[in-house]
Amino acid sequence: MGARLAIIGAGPAGLATARAARAAGLEPVLFERKTELGGVWRPGDGAAWAGMTTNLSHQLCSFSEQAWPERTRDYPFQGEVHGYLSAYASGLSPRYGCAVSEVAPSGDGWAVTWTEAGREHREVFAAAVLASGVFSRPWMPELPGSFAGESLHSSQYRGAERFAGKRVAVVGMSFSGTEIAAELAGAGVATTAVTGRPFWILPRYEGGVPRDLRGMTRRRQQERTRLPRAAANRAANTRYDALGGNPGRFDSRLALDPSSTEPPHLVTSDRLPGLLAGGALRIAVGHVTALSPKGLVLADGSAVDCDAVVWCTGYRPELPLPAPLLAEISFADDCLQPILLHGCTFHPALPGLAFVGVYRGPFFAVIELQARWAVEVLAGAMPPPAPEVMRAGIQSELDIRLARPRPQFPHGDYVGFADRLAAEFGVLPSLDPAGEWYEQLWHGPVVAGHYRLRGPGANPELAARQLRSAWERVGRRPG
Structure with missing residues (x-):
């Protein structure tokens, strides 16, 4: 060696x-x-x-x-x-x-x-x-006051079983917060999701295919980069609204403007919409500013009473x-x-x-x-x-x-x-329209095998297997 x-x-x-x-x-x-x-x-x-x-x-x-x-x-x-x-x-x-x-x-x-x-x-x-x-x-905010119940970071969460019969507040509604809140509510735990900002809630699938495989392509990327940033943000927000991802349909306080030029923030979940629509999962809107023996205090002075808090506040x-x-x-x-x-x-x-x-x-x-x-x-x-x-x-x-x-x-x-x-x-694949893999490279999802076609560490046979596999998953004929 x-x-x-x-x-x-x-x-x-x-x-x-x-x-x-x-x-x-x-x-x-x-x-x-x-x-x-x-x-x-x-x-x-x-x-x-x-x-x-x-x-x-x-x-x-x-x-x-x-x-x-x-x-x-x-x-x-x-x-x-x-x-x-x-x-x-x-x-x-x-x-x-x-x-x-x-x-x-x-x-x-x-x-x-x-x-x-x-x-x-x-x-x-x-x-x-x-x-x-x-x-x-794991990061949790330092807040005034004290809470008498159980408090843990999302990294310590191991399942809904330990929270049976308890009222749980899940703070933060990004990816881990969404999944934990949905799992708890789906298991019958009285759950309140506390969010300081709304997120687009998007389905995982589009036309029976994982939505990310349709979106993470060079063709889609070029469409986005051709637009000025504000226009690209508006186009994304409009598209997410058309997909039914606006959380305002569950709670008017969470309504997002589909014509906004601000960067979209999103989560993917197939369970969350049904739980929100059926009332199994409650929402509290606002930033947590203090703790009380009974739970959380939000910026508007409202309280979220609970027996346990799961902090999905990042790292x-x-x-x-x-x-x-x-x-x-x-x-x-x-x-x-x-x-x-x-x-x-x-x-x-x-x-x-x-x-x-x-x-x-x-x-x-x-x-x-x-x-x-x-x-x-x-x-x-x-x-x-x-x-x-x-x-x-x-x-x-x-x-x-x-x-x-x-x-x-x-x-x-x-x-x-x-x-x-x-x-x-030097491992960027050739995007020559006459090239053997052009359709997969341009219209297919960008996977790691794209970068094994040429340059240092090239392995065209290995790359071909992964390109074909991803191409077939989006419902296209093998190249």
């Missing part, structure tokens, strides 16, 4: 990086503080619970080198995702029970300090990758970097854009260090692209981006952080973001 590469975190990003490193002839040393791989999808104490499914259909939660088992459901449960990641990790040997406390420059390399079995260790590696994700530290990343390096990457307690990096991967002041999966976005193709690009650079197979290119990229990320109104995701243009990363290291 070649030079040793330290990789922090054995979730999807760390596993993808280790696979890429091994393929490049490096020796990946994969540190994981827990006793099992999987990150969010880790069984037992991961952020996902057994009844949680992926937000995206499994074709978009797929690495190019690992096929899902035949007849996998469109939206796999936590255990199925963990099984997929375990199969993907075959041949890797994560070092479990290693809590990394610092990654810092040391000579021409990077020193990693960690605790294992109660003892502190330190080793210097040729390069390092931080792949610990953005779900490192903040924890990065084991010295304070000067955190300042260098503009680390901030910001739920949208906590760090500023070129392509969410590199910083010109940190040669030999890369970041993979440390951004808010669940698409495995992007994670794999970051991992492959990082390894190509860290292995010396290609130069890093020029400093001026990286500075321009960092400015773009700062623009996202400062955007008002704020988008739901820093890179909601998944297709455009993936293609920009692919172009950085």
